[in-house]
Amino acid sequence: MNTAAGQAARIGLDVLDCSELRRLVERPWFLRFAFAPEELAHAETLGAHRLLEFLAGRFAAKEAVFKVLGIGFLQGVAPREICVEHTSHGAPIVHLRGRAAQLTPTFVSVSITHKQNVVAAVAIGFPWDAGAQAENGRNKSKEPDAVSPPNTNTTATVQHNAREERAPETSETSQSSQTSESATTETTAFLRVRIGQEEAHYGGDLVDGARILRLFGDLVTEITIRTDGDEGLLSQYTDLRFTAPVKPGDYIEARGRLVRRTRLRRVVELQAHKVLSARPGAGESVAAVLDAPQLVCTATATTVVPHRRTDPQTSLNPTAEET
Known part of the structure; x- marks a missing residue:
């Protein structure tokens, strides 16, 4: 042309x-x-x-x-x-x-x-x-x-x-x-925390993996509160992988995303990244922002929520097993 x-x-x-x-x-x-x-x-x-x-x-x-x-x-x-x-x-x-x-x-x-x-x-x-x-x-x-300004809350959302x-x-x-006429509902949760010195559990100032799982548990709980008005009961973790060490002074960002829901169960994908890292070898208080977030843990969590009747005046009727 x-x-x-x-x-x-x-x-x-x-x-x-x-x-x-x-x-x-x-x-x-x-x-x-x-x-x-x-x-x-x-x-x-x-x-x-x-x-x-x-x-x-x-x-x-x-x-x-x-x-x-x-x-x-x-x-x-x-x-x-x-x-x-x-x-x-x-x-x-x-x-x-x-x-x-x-x-x-x-x-x-x-x-x-x-x-x-x-x-x-x-x-x-x-x-x-x-x-x-x-x-x-x-x-x-x-x-x-005109475009709306970005969200400036970088600590938690x-x-x-x-x-x-x-x-x-x-x-x-x-x-x-x-x-473009389709609509989508998605629920996510986000946490950013600093790992304290008191959380070092193993030699070499390594933090135990259970600390990351506690973050994951909080994310799952928040998601079920938002979707069901109930904290739910964490049933299991699957596909759990720890991919990098975590040490005191590191900043960890953890994210959860609801990917599947049935009558009683909610399935949430979870990831944790290290975004700021302590550098004890360079000085007692030296830290650095990582060029790219480092994945430290991934998992999929399944949580169970009680079945609620549609009539709000009726008491809860929890169901033991899902059909």
Whole structure:
């Protein structure tokens, strides 16, 4: 395809499964590296499922723009230098910053679509003459949406996302709009604690694994209180793995996510990461922020909650076994 100026337009395409980013978007260093502040601010207003879908769509759009610019991933331009915002009508708009803006005199337009767990993005780059005209025409009728500020509480937070109407990602396809009408409920819990010197249990100042399991127990309890109004009774841990040592002075972030519920049972996926680490070898009070959170433990917990009758005036009638 040629423009009026006689220069060929460039096209970039990327397809991404949302599960490829599920673990990465839980890591603050990756969010700061891959996404612009405006994108992160809007992501903070979304529920957990919609957040992953939104960030995956933005990441696929950045990959498509990289191809339009004629470079690969990690070849001189950070993904956060490509900012994909949206207008009040939902259409995505691209802002090139820093090194990305210096590469070529190109105006870039993108389109993003979703189908179940897969996102796809197409980017087209035009010479500035043609691109500026397209942008001016669009801006007359569409202005960028304002975005909400991010949540500044970094010490502890619990997200309980009830049914949420999904805002249109773009003005792309009818198939995409049908997907956007679905709603998802997900319950998560989060804790961050500092491990004290008094909790060292083994030689070499090692902390016993039971300390992490107590954190997991608190997360499971909070989730069942939020979903059932009851603390529940922890039944078992499965797939329990300790992957790194924990020592006094370390800061541990523990997260729980409800993944399955039956009439009496709730199944919760659990992870604990070390985010700040004590460095006793460098000095008595020396500590450091880890470049990337270090996974120290994972597990799946099953807890049992009593069956409650629908009539609130009737006393509880616990059931011993689940049908």
